[in-house]
Amino acid sequence: MDSILKVENLSKHFIIKTSTFSEKEIIHAVKNVTFELKNGESIGLIGESGSGKSTMANLLLKLLExxxxxxxxxxQDITYISESEMRKHRRDIQIIFQYTNAVLDPKMTVSELLLEPLRIHKIVEKSEMDSEVDRLLTLVGLKTSEKNKFPNQLSGGQNQRVIIARAIATRAKIIVCDEPVSALDVSVQGQILNLLSKLKDELKLSYIFISHDLKVVAHMCDQIAVMYKGEFVEFGKTHDVLYHSEHDYTKKLLEAIL
Ligand SMILES: Nc1ncnc2c1ncn2[C@@H]1O[C@H](COP(=O)(O)OP(=O)(O)OP(=O)(O)O)[C@@H](O)[C@H]1O
Ligand SMILES: [Mg+2]
Known part of the structure; x- marks a missing residue:
């Protein structure tokens, strides 16, 4: 199987001022992380709040240097390419954030929201745009009649489907999901996870799937990485991490769900 994403000794620190004097503190948000994602595989990232999961996601998308x-x-080495070069690569790697009102422009209709990535990345001819919007809506389980609505006329779950449709619109093969269901009502979470599973199979997607919930990650991913204070303290096949974990923090996570 081919490697589609390879990360070697990746680190990110933030320097923050701690007082009005010139004292500074260094936060090692991601520390020396190495992993490889192969075509069609998915990796789950778990870890407590502040362990570096979102920083990792933002680094992969080059939203952070x-x-x-x-x-x-x-x-292709994308570590130090320019923003304009990276724009071309954003077609191949997309991110889905936790749903909040801020993710979707409230002034755009569903149709406009889906046309945007199609236009930016020149995915289909002009004449095929409308039918492509309908195809995307159907893929994510929305009725095509919803396309003239604005985000505030849809439920949180429906808006999360629009966000997912925007991510797959570019025909990206890698989707980084940063807590894609945690802001949704529990009753809707399962439906969105099922949708993500279905799309993974149908479109042969690879996910980097971030969650606090080990059960969700185990269900969605072939491999699991446990982050603790910026490091991958455990990384392996899902079964091995669940049944032969070595790190105390993983054991604690497991105790909580068993
Ligand atoms: N832009 C920033 N400037 C300074 N520190 C930051 C910045 N972004 C993140 N951090 C710090 O880096 C560390 C990792 O944060 P990150 O958001 O990656 O954690 P997380 O695992 O995603 O947490 P959560 O589960 O709460 O979303 C934290 O200590 C955070 O305060
Ligand atoms: Mg986060």
């Missing part, structure tokens, strides 16, 4: 280390996307 790494302090050191390397990122290869489909064999």
């Amino acid at each position: 790494p302090s050191s280390g390397k990122i290869h996307l489909f064999g």
Whole structure:
């Protein structure tokens, strides 16, 4: 199987001022992380709040510059490429954030929200745009009649489906999901997870799937990485991490769900 994303010794630190004097503190948000994602596989990232999961996600999308280390996307070193170069690669790697009102522009209709990535990345011809919007809506389980609505006329779950449709619109093969269901009502969470599972199979997607919930990650992913204070303290096949964990923090997580 081919490696589609390769991360080597990746680190990110933030320097923050701790007082009005010039005292500074260094936060090692991601520390020396190495992993490889193969075509069609998914990796789950778990860890307590502040362990570096979202920083990791933002580094992969180059929404943050790494302090050191390397990122290869489909064999190409993207670590230090410019923002304009990276724009081309954003077609291949997309991110789904936790749903909040801020994620979708409230002034755009569902149709406009889906046309945006299609236009930016020139995915289909102009004449095929409308039918592509309908295809995407159907793929994420929305009725095509919803396309003239605005985000505030849809439920949280429906808006999260729109966010997912925008991510798959570019035909991305890698989708980084940062807590994609944690802001949703429990009754809707399962439906969105089922949708993500279905899309993974249908579109042969690979996920980097971030969650606090080990059960969710175990269900969605072939491999699990446990982050603790910026490091991958455990990384392996889902079964091995669940049944042969070595790190105390993983054992604690497991105790909580068993
Ligand atoms: N822009 C920033 N400037 C300074 N510190 C930051 C910045 N972004 C993140 N951090 C710090 O880096 C560490 C990791 O944060 P991160 O958001 O990656 O954690 P997380 O695992 O996603 O947490 P959560 O589960 O709460 O979402 C935290 O200590 C956080 O305060
Ligand atoms: Mg986070």
